[in-house]
Amino acid sequence: MATTKKETEVKAEKAVKETAKTAKTTKATAAKAEKTAKAETKEKAVKETAKKPAAKKTAKSEVKVSMNVQFGGKSYTTDELVKIAKDVWKYDLKQKAADFKSIELYVKPEDGMAYYVINGKEAGSFYI
Numbered sequence: 001m002a003t004t005k006k007e008t009e010v011k012a013e014k015a016v017k018e019t020a021k022t023a024k025t026t027k028a029t030a031a032k033a034e035k036t037a038k039a040e041t042k043e044k045a046v047k048e049t050a051k052k053p054a055a056k057k058t059a060k061s062e063v064k065v066s067m068n069v070q071f072g073g074k075s076y077t078t079d080e081l082v083k084i085a086k087d088v089w090k091y092d093l094k095q096k097a098a099d100f101k102s103i104e105l106y107v108k109p110e111d112g113m114a115y116y117v118i119n120g121k122e123a124g125s126f127y128i
Helices: 005-051 078-092
Strands: 068-071 074-077 103-108 113-118 122-127
Touching: 074 078, 078 103, 078 113, 078 122
Parallel strands: none
Antiparallel strands: 068 074, 103 113, 113 122
16 A cells, blocks of 8 residues: 555654654763763772872982082082072073073082083083
8 A cells, every 4th residue: 555645754754753852862871871980980089099098208209318518617508509509590690580490510619619500501600
């Protein structure tokens, strides 16, 4: 038996509605699954963090160095020499203090000089 045009249109419309309904259900299910997965991941991370014992401090990373250079009745600490080098960087070389990233210091007491290399490229010296 042949179907009429109207019957075909009704069947097509029902199929479209079913497809849309299925798509909405799939989207809702996917959204719920994503929320659940996120919640489970967060909960798992919290549990793992709670389970981990406090990290032990290793001797290698906790070594504190204090060095003093003494000569001719004078004494300088590492911090004092770095401060002098920072002042040279800022006032003598007219550079920004924020640009002072690293320093290598070489102290030569017999000459009364400290030599520096700032940021791996700016070299110079100052009297101590």
